[in-house]
Amino acid sequence: xxxxxxxxxxxxxxxxxxxxxxxxxxxxxxxxxxxxxxxxxxxxxxxxxxxxxxxxxxxxxxxxxxxxxxxxxxxxxxxxxxxxxxxxxxxxxxxxxxxxxxxxxxxxxxxxxxxxxxxxxxxxxxxxxxxxxxxxxxxxxxxxxxxxxxxxxxxxxxxxxxxxxxxxxxxxxxxxxxxxxxxxxxxxxxxxxxxxxxxxxxxxxxxxxxxxxxxxxxxxxxxxxxxxxxxxxxxxxxxxxxxxxxxxxxxxxxxxxxxxxxxxxxxxxxxxxxxxxxxxxxxxxxxxxxxxxxxxxxxxxxxxxxxxxxxxxxxxxxxxxxxxxxxxxxxxxxxxxxxxxxxxxx
Amino acid sequence: xxxxxxxxxxxxxxxxxxxxxxxxxxxxxxxxxxxxxxxxxxxxxxxxxxxxxxxxxxxxxxxxxxxxxxxxxxxxxxxxxxxxxxxxxxxxxxxxxxxxxxxxxxxxxxxxxxxxxxxxxxxxxxxxxxxxxxxxxxxxxxxxxxxxxxxxxxxxxxxxxxxxxxxxxxxxxxxxxxxxxxxxxxxxxxxxxxxxxxxxxxxxxxxxxxxxxxxxxxxxxxxxxxxxxxxxxxxxxxxxxxxxxxxxxxxxxxxxxxxxxxxxxxxxxxxxxxxxxxxxxxxxxxxxxxxxxxxxxxxxxxxxxxxxxxxxxxxxxxxxxxxxxxxxxxxxxxxxxxxxxxxxxx
DNA sequence: TAAGCTTGTAAACGCGTGTTCACGAAAGAG
DNA sequence: CTCTTTCGTGAACACGCGTTTACAAGCTTA
Numbered sequence: 001x002x003x004x005x006x007x008x009x010x011x012x013x014x015x016x017x018x019x020x021x022x023x024x025x026x027x028x029x030x031x032x033x034x035x036x037x038x039x040x041x042x043x044x045x046x047x048x049x050x051x052x053x054x055x056x057x058x059x060x061x062x063x064x065x066x067x068x069x070x071x072x073x074x075x076x077x078x079x080x081x082x083x084x085x086x087x088x089x090x091x092x093x094x095x096x097x098x099x100x101x102x103x104x105x106x107x108x109x110x111x112x113x114x115x116x117x118x119x120x121x122x123x124x125x126x127x128x129x130x131x132x133x134x135x136x137x138x139x140x141x142x143x144x145x146x147x148x149x150x151x152x153x154x155x156x157x158x159x160x161x162x163x164x165x166x167x168x169x170x171x172x173x174x175x176x177x178x179x180x181x182x183x184x185x186x187x188x189x190x191x192x193x194x195x196x197x198x199x200x201x202x203x204x205x206x207x208x209x210x211x212x213x214x215x216x217x218x219x220x221x222x223x224x225x226x227x228x229x230x231x232x233x234x235x236x237x238x239x240x241x242x243x244x245x246x247x248x249x250x251x252x253x254x255x256x257x258x259x260x261x262x263x264x265x266x267x268x269x270x271x272x273x274x275x276x277x278x279x280x281x282x283x284x285x286x287x288x289x290x291x292x293x294x295x296x297x298x299x300x301x302x303x304x305x306x307x308x309x310x311x312x313x314x315x316x317x318x319x320x321x322x323x324x325x326x327x328x329x330x331x332x333x334x335x336x337x338x339x340x341x342x343x344x345x346x
Numbered sequence: 347x348x349x350x351x352x353x354x355x356x357x358x359x360x361x362x363x364x365x366x367x368x369x370x371x372x373x374x375x376x377x378x379x380x381x382x383x384x385x386x387x388x389x390x391x392x393x394x395x396x397x398x399x400x401x402x403x404x405x406x407x408x409x410x411x412x413x414x415x416x417x418x419x420x421x422x423x424x425x426x427x428x429x430x431x432x433x434x435x436x437x438x439x440x441x442x443x444x445x446x447x448x449x450x451x452x453x454x455x456x457x458x459x460x461x462x463x464x465x466x467x468x469x470x471x472x473x474x475x476x477x478x479x480x481x482x483x484x485x486x487x488x489x490x491x492x493x494x495x496x497x498x499x500x501x502x503x504x505x506x507x508x509x510x511x512x513x514x515x516x517x518x519x520x521x522x523x524x525x526x527x528x529x530x531x532x533x534x535x536x537x538x539x540x541x542x543x544x545x546x547x548x549x550x551x552x553x554x555x556x557x558x559x560x561x562x563x564x565x566x567x568x569x570x571x572x573x574x575x576x577x578x579x580x581x582x583x584x585x586x587x588x589x590x591x592x593x594x595x596x597x598x599x600x601x602x603x604x605x606x607x608x609x610x611x612x613x614x615x616x617x618x619x620x621x622x623x624x625x626x627x628x629x630x631x632x633x634x635x636x637x638x639x640x641x642x643x644x645x646x647x648x649x650x651x652x653x654x655x656x657x658x659x660x661x662x663x664x665x666x667x668x669x670x671x672x673x674x675x676x677x678x679x680x681x682x683x684x685x686x687x688x689x690x691x692x
Numbered sequence: 693t694a695a696g697c698t699t700g701t702a703a704a705c706g707c708g709t710g711t712t713c714a715c716g717a718a719a720g721a722g
Numbered sequence: 723c724t725c726t727t728t729c730g731t732g733a734a735c736a737c738g739c740g741t742t743t744a745c746a747a748g749c750t751t752a
Contacts, residue, residue, distance in 0.1 A: 007738055018702045023740060031700065050468040054403040055738035058707045063400070065447075083429050090450050094462055099470065101411075102448045104436050116440055122396040124445070294640045353708055364732045369710060377730065401708035404737045 006047050015043045026051060057125065064098050066317060067120050067129035071105045088310035089130060096318045101126060114140050121149055127321045128152065130313060135200040148326070152317040154309075157330070159206045167320060168330040169313045170202050173286075176302040176335035177210030178217065180256050180284045183300075183337055185218045187345040189254040189282060193226030195240050195266060197258030203232070207258060207286075226252050230262060237265030245273045253346055254282035260289035260301055263342075267295075278344035288338055298340035309333045352395050361389045372397060403471065410444050412663060413466050413475035417451045434656035435476060442664045447472060460486050467495055473667045474498065476659060481546040494672070498663040500655075503676070505552045513666060514676045515659045516548050519632075522648040522681035523556030524563065526602050526630045529646075529683055531564045533691040535600040535628060539572030541586050541612060543604030549578070553604060553632075572598050576608060583611030591619045599692055600628035606635035606647055609688075613641075624690035634684055644686035655679045 008026075012019040017036060024032050025040040043049075057063050068089050090100045101120055107113045120126055121144055128150030134141055136156055145151050145165050152167035159174075184192055194211050197204040208227070215222050225248065230240040237257065245251075257263035263285035267277055277283050277297060285292065288303035316329060354372075358365040363382060370378050371386040389395075403409050414435050436446045447466055453459045466472055467490055474496030480487055482502055491497050491511050498513035505520075530538055540557050543550040554573070561568050571594065576586040583603065591597075603609035609631035613623055623629050623643060631638065634649035662675060 005738095009738080019739080020702060020741080021700085024701090027740075033700070036700080048468075050464075052404070052738055053470045054400040054409075055707090056740075057400040058398070058404055058709090059738075059740040060707070061740075068448075086432065086448065087450055090448055091452075094449065099447050099449065099462075099466060101445050102414075102432065102436055103440065103445065104433055106437075116445070118396075120445060122394075123399045125399065291637065291640060294637055294642075296640075296642070351708095355708080365709080366711080366732060367730085370731090373710075379730070382730085398708055401737090402710075404739090405708075405710040406737070407710075 005052075006049050008049070008051065011040070011043055011047065011049050014047070015040045062127050062321070063125055065101055065124070065126045066093055066098055066314070066321075067117075067126045068100050068102045069105055069117060069129055069131045069134075070103070071108050071131065071133035084307050085132065085310050088307040089314045092311040092314040093318065096315070098127070098318055108135065108138060108140070117144075128317050130154070130310075130317060131156075135198070136202070150317060150321050150326070152313050154313065155202045157202050159202070159209055162328050162330070164328060165326045166328060167313065167316050168202075169309050170206070170330060170332050171304060172332045172334055173203060173206040174210035174213060176286060177207060177214045177256070179335065179337045180302060181211070181214035181218055181220070183339065184254045184256075184282065184284065184343065185220065187254075187282065187343055189346060190220050191223070191226075191252040191254070192220060193223070193228070193252040193255040195228045195230045195237060195255065195257050195262055197262065198231050199229065201232070203258065203286075211256065223252070226255075230258055232259055232262060234261045234265035237262030238269050239265070241266035241269035242273075245269065245275070251275070251281060254284070254343065257283060257285045259287045260285035260292045260299055261287075263299055263301075264289075264291070264295065267342075278342050282343035284343060286335070293340065297342045300340045300342045301338050302335040303338045304333055304335055351398075352393050354395070354397065357386070357389055357393065357395050360393070361386045408473050408667070409471055411447055411470070411472045412439055412444055412660070412667075413463075413472045414446050414448045415451055415463060415475055415477045415480075416449070417454050417477065417479035430653050431478065431656050434653040435660045438657045438660040439664065442661070444473070444664055454481065454484060454486070463490075474663050476500070476656075476663060477502075481544070482548070496663060496667050496672070498659050500659065501548045503548050505548070505555055508674050508676070510674060511672045512674060513659065513662050514548075515655050516552070516676060516678050517650060518678045518680055519549060519552040520556035520559060522632060523553060523560045523602070525681065525683045526648060527557070527560035527564055527566070529685065530600045530602075530628065530630065530689065531566065533600075533628065533689055535692060536566050537569070537572075537598040537600070538566060539569070539574070539598040539601040541574045541576045541583060541601065541603050541608055543608065544577050545575065547578070549604065549632075553602075557602065569598070572601075576604055578605055578608060580607045580611035583608030584615050585611070587612035587615035588619075591615065591621070597621070597627060600630070600689065603629060603631045605633045606631035606638045606645055607633075609645055609647075610635075610637070610641065613688075624688050628689035630689060632681070639686065643688045646686045646688045647684050648681040649684045650679055650681055
C-alpha cells in the first residue's frame with residue numbers, strides 16, 4: 001500500500017541524465033552546471049524523491065544517528081531532570097541533522113540489559129553515543145571506546161584524572177561545595193555533615209573532596225562520623241539518614257546532600273525521626289530538581305543548567321564525529337546556589 | 347581505528363560454506379542441518395560477527411525502528427509525565443527487538459519543524475511512529491497514514507467516531523467525569539464549573555460531553571457560563587481562570603479542570619484573586635501529575651496508568667507492523683479518582 | 693596547429709545482505 | 723532397480739546509492 005518508492009535511477013531517467021549526476025546533485029558536488037542541477041532538483045521535487053538512508057550508509061556514509069543511553073541508577077535518569085536532558089540532546093542533534101536512538105539500561109551489570117547497547121552500536125552502526133548515569137570504568141563503555149566508537153559521558157571520571165578517548169561533562173562540584181559551605185557559614189553553622197553520594201561516579205569523590213576543601217577554607221571542624229556514603233536516589237538518602245539517626249547521638253546543625261533526590265529521602269527520614277528542617281537541621285541539596293521549589297520546606301540547592309550542558313555535550317560529540325577526533329575532551333559546568341527555605345540561621 | 351568489520355562472506359569462507367548458508371543460519375531457516383548450523387554459529391561467535399543493519403534493510407528487511415514524536419503543545423510532552431511515557435515506549439519496543447528514534451516537534455504548524463518527521467519516515471524508513479500531543483486531523487500525520495505508514499496516536503479523535511488506519515489510545519473521560527461529579531456531589535456540591543481543555547484533541551470534547559452527561563445523571567444544574575474553553579498547559583489554566591474571575595460575579599463551589607497542569611495554573615490565579623482552595627472553591631484535576639501530591643493543597647485528581655497505556659500502544663503498533671495490519675484500532679484507558687486535599691464538603 | 697587543460701558526464705564497481713533458482717545427492721516409493 | 727521426492731547448498735541476482743575511472747568535447751596555451 002505504501003507509495004511506490006522512486007529511486008535515483010528513475011530520477012536520472014526522467015531528468016535525462018545518468019544516476020551519477022543525480023548523486024552529484026544531491027551531494028552538492030561542484031562539477032555540475034546550474035541548468036543540469038536545476039532540472040534534476042525539479043524532478044526530485046516533483047516526484048518527492050528521498051534517498052534511502054540505508055543505501056547511503058551502505059555506500060559509505062555516516063548513519064547520522066547518535067545513541068542516548070540512560071542507565072537506571074536512581075539518579076538523573078529516573079527522575080524529572082531527564083525530561084529536559086532528553087529534549088536538549090534531541091533538539092541539538094536535530095539541528096545538526098542527526099537523529100537520536102534512545103535506549104534505557106535497567107541494570108548495567110546484566111548482560112541481557114547491555115545487549116541493546118551492542119546491537120545499537122555494532123549492528124545499527126550509530127556514529128556515537130551519550131551515556132547518562134554510567135559508573136566509572138563501566139566495562140561495556142570501555143570496550144566501545146576501545147573499538148573506536150565516539151562516546152560522551154555525563155558525570156564520569158575522577159577529579160583531576162583524564163580518561164582516554166571520550167567526552168566528559170563534569171560538574172564544578174568544588175565551587176558548588178564552596179558556595180554551600182560559605183552560605184552555611186554565613187548562617188553561623190559550624191557543625192556540618194555530608195551525604196556524599198555514589199563514589200563510582202565523578203560527583204561522589206569530587207563532592208567529598210570539595211567538602212573537605214571548603215570546610216578547611218572556612219576553618220570549620222570536619223567530623224568524619226558526619227560524612228556518610230550513599231547513592232544518588234531518594235531511597236538511598238532515606239536509608240543513609242535513618243541509619244545516621246540511629247547511630248549518632250549528637251547531630252550536626254546542617255547537612256549537605258549529594259543531590260536533591262537524596263535530600264528528599266533524607267528529609268523524610270528526618271521527619272519520621274521528629275527532627276525539623278530547618279528548625280533543628282538545615283539542609284542543602286544539589287541539582288535543583290523540579291520538585292525542589294515545591295517541596296515543604298522549599299529546598300535550598302545548587303542549580304545546574306542541565307539543558308545547556310546536554311546541548312554542549314551533544315554538539316561536542318557531533319563535532320568529534322565529523323572531524324573523526326577521538327581526543328579526550330572535558331568540560332565543566334557551573335553550579336549556582338539557589339537559597340530557599342531549608343536553611344536557617346542559628 | 348575501528349575494529350576491522352568482518353562480513354558474512356568472510357564468515358562463510360571460514361566456515362567452509364557459502365554466504366547463503368550463513369544467511370540461512372542467521373535467519374533461522376529450517377533447511378540447514380545441525381552440524382552446519384553449529385559450525386557457522388561458532389565461527390560467528392568467535393569473530394564477533396554482527397550483520398550490518400543497513401545492508402539487511404536494503405536487502406528487504408524491516409528497520410525494526412519506531413519513531414516517538416512528541417509535539418510540544420504544553421500538555422503531556424512538556425511536563426513530567428513524559429518521562430515515564432518515553433521509558434515505557436522504549437522498554438516495550440526493546441523487548442520486541444525494536445529500537446526507538448525519538449524526536450521533538452516544537453511547532454506542528456511550522457514546516458521546518460515537521461521536516462524531521464518526514465526525514466525519519468521517508469529517508470530512514472522507520473516501520474511506524476507514535477505521536478504524543480497531536481491535534482485531530484494533523485495534516486502531516488494524515489499524509490503519513492495515506493502513504494501507508496503505521497501510526498499510533500495518544501488522545502486523538504472524536505468521541506464515537508472512528509478514524510481510518512491508525513491505532514488510538516483514548517482516556518475513558520466519561521467514566522472519569524462521572525467519578526469526579528459523583529465525588530463532588532457526595533460532598534454536597536451542586537454548582538460545578540469546568541475548564542474543558544483543547545477541543546482539537548480527544549480529551550477536550552470527550553470531557554465536555556462527559557461533564558454534561560454526569561451533571562445530568564446527578565440532576566445538577568449546568569450553567570453554560572461556567573464552562574470555559576482552554577488548553578492543556580498551566581499557562582492556559584491561569585489565563586482562563588483569570589478571565590473567569592474578572593467576568594463572573596458569582597462563582598461555582600467546585601470546578602473540574604482539563605488536567606492537573608491546568609489546575610496548577612488556575613489555582614495560581616485563584617490564589618491571586620484571594621479565593622481559597624478548597625475553602626472557597628473545590629478543585630479536581632486529571633492525570634495525576636507527579637507534582638499533584640506535593641502541591642499545596644495536594645490536588646484531588648483522576649489518575650491514569652500512563653506507563654501501561656504507552657506499553658500497550660507500543661505493543662499494538664509493533665503487532666500491526668509485523669502483521670501488516672492497518673486496521674483501525676482503539677483502546678480506552680481507565681481513570682481512577684485519587685482523593686487528596688483540594689476538595690471539601692460544603 | 694598541436695599539445696595540454698578543464699569541464700561535464702556515463703559506465704562500472706563496491707557496500708553487505710536476503711532470497712530465488714537450479715542442481716546434485718540422498719532418501720523414499722513403486 | 724528405476725522413478726520420484728526431499729534435502730542441502732552454492733551461484734546469481736536484487737536492493738539503492740556513492741565514488742572512481744575513463745572519456746569526449748570544449749577551451750587555452752605555446
